[in-house]
Amino acid sequence: MTGVKLAPSILAADFARLADEIAAVEEAGAHWIHVDVMDGHFVPNITVGPVVVEAVRRVTALPLDVHLMVEKPDRHIDRFVGAGADRVTVHQETCPHLHRTLDHISRLGASPGVAINPSTPVHSLVEVIPYLDLLLVMTVNPGFGGQAFIPTSTAKVLRARDLLRERGGASVELQVDGGVDVGTTPSLVEAGASVLVAGSAIFRHPEGAREGLRALREAVAATPPGAPLNR
């Protein structure tokens, strides 16, 4: 087994049975719970806010990985951390003062992350690498679960892994999100991804979330991680 972590996205879960869905993936070996926050402005969809983070906090001890797909995220970060977020990821495209935002997340005691859309280059983050705990390479355009993986994303993950290594960010988590399933997992792990977010592949698995998570774990275990480190 590699050190690659799995972060089920509850966006694809049955919200009427959210506690049971979370218990299932926790028992099956999930590492983090990924919560997708969408505002209907930065992305077309609207999902959940701090109230749901607070509810999820009460039913799991796993780290809560909150992905903010919202305009002006600085207005909301305190409330999400107050609700129990362990990790807060903002989008580069929404933060004109990104260094300040990351510093603020750290000062609140949470782990700061930055996400980049498919059209945003990895080198746009070069100046903030020392302040990052996590870099999220979006492998779909954010806004909805169940979208098709963008094939050029794998090479982008490789470039992100190389950039992190070159710029003193070897310990920064490299997360991927969107269209992650047993088919895309091997190349993502080989490219150096260290945290896989998956919604549909886990919660919409025909045999249930436990089986979905187990299948992804197997795909990870069968793949040599971080091949670029050995080039």
Ligand code: DX5
């Ligand atoms: C997309 C979200 C993802 C989404 C992934 O905007 O950030 O976390 O839930 O869903 P799947 O795994 O179904 O692509």
Ligand code: ZN
């Ligand atoms: Zn997400």
